[in-house]
Amino acid sequence: MQYTTKSTNPYHPDITIFLISIPFINAINYYLTYTNIQLNGFFLLTFTLDTLQGYLGWWGARACILYLDKKIPYENNLGKRLLIQFITTTTVGLSIITLLTELVSWLARGRPAHISFYSVDLFIIGIWFFVINGIYAGLHFYNRWRESEWIRQEDQRLKTEGLNVRLGKEEVRLQFNDVAGLFVDEEYVAACHHNGKKYYVDQSLDKLEKKLPQTHFFRLNRKFILNRSSVLGFKRLDNGKLHVFIAQHPLLPSEITVSRLKAPSFKAWFRPE
Numbered sequence: 001m002q003y004t005t006k007s008t009n010p011y012h013p014d015i016t017i018f019l020i021s022i023p024f025i026n027a028i029n030y031y032l033t034y035t036n037i038q039l040n041g042f043f044l045l046t047f048t049l050d051t052l053q054g055y056l057g058w059w060g061a062r063a064c065i066l067y068l069d070k071k072i073p074y075e076n077n078l079g080k081r082l083l084i085q086f087i088t089t090t091t092v093g094l095s096i097i098t099l100l101t102e103l104v105s106w107l108a109r110g111r112p113a114h115i116s117f118y119s120v121d122l123f124i125i126g127i128w129f130f131v132i133n134g135i136y137a138g139l140h141f142y143n144r145w146r147e148s149e150w151i152r153q154e155d156q157r158l159k160t161e162g163l164n165v166r167l168g169k170e171e172v173r174l175q176f177n178d179v180a181g182l183f184v185d186e187e188y189v190a191a192c193h194h195n196g197k198k199y200y201v202d203q204s205l206d207k208l209e210k211k212l213p214q215t216h217f218f219r220l221n222r223k224f225i226l227n228r229s230s231v232l233g234f235k236r237l238d239n240g241k242l243h244v245f246i247a248q249h250p251l252l253p254s255e256i257t258v259s260r261l262k263a264p265s266f267k268a269w270f271r272p273e
Contacts, residue, residue: 010069011139014062018132022054029124033116049104057097061089061129065136074140082137090129094122154213163208165191165199174199176213180249181226192251194229218269220244220256231270234258242266 009015026047030037037043065085072081105113162175180194182205189201189208201208209219219225230252232245240260246252258266 010143011062011065011136012143014136014139017135018058019055022058023051025128026051026054029121029128032124033120053097053100053104056100057093057125057129058132060096061093061132062136064088064092065133074137082133085136086130086133089133090126093129093132094126097125098122151215154215157213158216161213163191163201163211165201167197167199172199176216177227179217179227180230180247181224181252182208183225183252184223190251192249194249196250198251214269218266220258220262220266224252224256226252226256228270234266234270 029050030047068081068085068088072084074081101113101117105111158176160175162173163179165172165174174191174193178193180192182189182191182201184190184205185198185200189203189205191199191201193199203211205219205222205225209217209225212225216228217225218228218231226244226246230247230249232247234245235243237243240263242258242263244256244258244266246254246256248254
């Protein structure tokens with residue numbers, strides 16, 4: 001089970017947005033800067049090089065933003081974060097573009113870039129970095145809102161939905177928040193109540209994994225899915241695996257091993273920011 005409230009890219013879908021938009025931004029810059037554009041091979045080469053420079057400048061700015069996420073989160077001091085972010089991303093982005101422009105100019109013409117690059121082009125590009133920062137701030141708060149909505153919906157599911165389970169010949173509805181965990185019991189799947197009772201479920205762990213609220217349940221290995229309330233903590237092992245400590249329950253072991261591959265997802269699930 002993947003903990004899906006956290007994405008490996010907290011600004012998704014920024015990469016797609018800028019891969020598509022930067023060539024268009026470059027075209028607008030050309031329109032604003034040059035009065036006589038001739039569509040020929042030289043123009044295509046120049047446009048391609050400028051677009052690649054734009055990509056590298058944006059990627060440098062993006063790296064700054066991801067670094068600042070760790071050092072100065074938006075939620076701690078929004079005004080300070082936005083000011084520092086704009087200054088650093090603009091400085092880094094313009095520096096990359098300037099260095100590349102000068103390099104290309106010296107290689108192609110044997111002289112520095114034209115003075116208009118510094119008086120006009122960099123000013124226009126600086127405005128675009130202001131727009132880029134606005135897009136990233138917007139994506140941050142939009143994704144935060146989506147995460148909070150997803151968590152709210154999962155919490156609502158925990159309170160209102162449940163599993164159809166069997167106890168002998170009796171079939172009952174067991175609410176999600178009453179389930180301490182689920183595990184493979186010989187050829188069946190068992191659900192254990194917090195009170196110690198064991199019920200059986202006519203579904204595989206694979207199907208149950210997709211059905212359960214992911215904020216509260218995690219599949220530790222092929223045999224166990226546990227409720228967050230049943231997990232006390234964990235210990236890191238030298239091989240990258242984890243020993244997870246389980247709250248005392250007559251049907252559950254005191255420790256369960258989580259594989260090296262699942263360890264990062266488990267840690268993110270166990271201690272969400």
